[in-house]
Amino acid sequence: MANSISFGDYAIVACGTMIPELNYLKETGFLDVQAIYTAPGLHQVPDELENQLQKQLEIAKKSAKKIIVVYGGKYCYINIRNPYRTIDTVIEEMREEGYYIARTEVENCLDMLATVDERETLAEGQKVWFCTPGWLKYRDMVFKGWDKANANENFPQYTGGGIMLDPIGFFNDYAMEHVEEILDFSDWASIPLEGRTVGLDRLKNVLISAMAEEDRL
Structure with a gap:
């Protein structure tokens, strides 16, 4: 570079x-x-x-x-x-x-932060829902119009849970200040969400x- x-x-x-x-x-x-x-x-x-x-x-x-x-x-x-x-x-x-x-x-x-191969490595053979920091920070806009029924139709198929591709240390900082929002999102989506560091x-x-x-x- x-x-x-x-x-x-x-x-x-x-x-x-x-x-x-x-x-x-x-x-x-x-x-x-x-x-x-x-x-x-x-x-x-x-x-x-x-x-x-x-x-x-x-x-x-x-x-x-x-x-x-x-x-x-x-x-x-x-x-x-x-x-x-x-x-x-x-x-x-x-x-x-x-x-x-x-x-x-x-x-x-997602592809801007990690390639398909890199995401497959992070998934470790599981079916994982991937997101970026913006998907959580702006979730009211990203999921505008979604209710619990929409969430139930889409998220439970991801039996490996959710992984945030995080190149900027967002997840840990957000968890310290807004842990209840992460818990609310996980409850709404019915899957756990964790952050994984990517470069x-x-x-x-x-x-x-x-x-x-x-x-x-």
């Missing part, structure tokens, strides 16, 4: 679930640019995701000619009415001459890979 890499010429438009990690990268000096966000949990409402993404991209264009969209491609935007319309289609419509716009080449936010190299490399080729050198 090149030490001289700078994101200063870029704007970053990201899903709000990634706020904890991207803020951490800014605070620790890796990111030298502010990110602007769409609301967390919009994978459930693709029309609103599309509207917010377009709006934030227009804002980003006013400050930079190069933009990185921090979103997954497979699960973050699913348009049931038009399956051929993808998040990349939305982004492509926002491209214009003189601008570089690229999306992080991952399937979802930040995966996320850093995902961001670097989305840069224009000349900026990665």
Whole structure:
């Protein structure tokens, strides 16, 4: 990883679930640019995701000619009415001459923090529900409209429980200050939730890979 890499010429438009990690990268000096966000949990409402993404991209264009969209491609935007319309289609419509716009080449936010193989290693052969810090911190938005019946339909199949991929020490800090919220979530989901430390190299490399080729050198 090149030490001289700078994101200063870029704007970053990201899903709000990634706020904890991207803020951490800014605070620790890796990111030298502010990110602007769409609301967390919009994978459930693709029309609103599309509207917010377009709006934030227009804002980003006013400050930079190069933009990185921090979103997954497979699960973050699913348009049931038009399956051929993808998040990349939305982004492509926002491209214009003189601008570089690229999306992080991952399937979802989990993939930004740990590869499929790494998640399988953490699961140790069990069926595990994985999440990121943003899924817990913004759970009221991520699971907006869900009731206990929805939880019962989805979570009990994960007989290995839940694992938070945590590259920033979020889970332990959150457990000290909001342990009742973690317990409430586990009770609602009917599975235990634990944090597992993962490194930040995966996320850093995902961001670097989305840069224009000349900026990665």
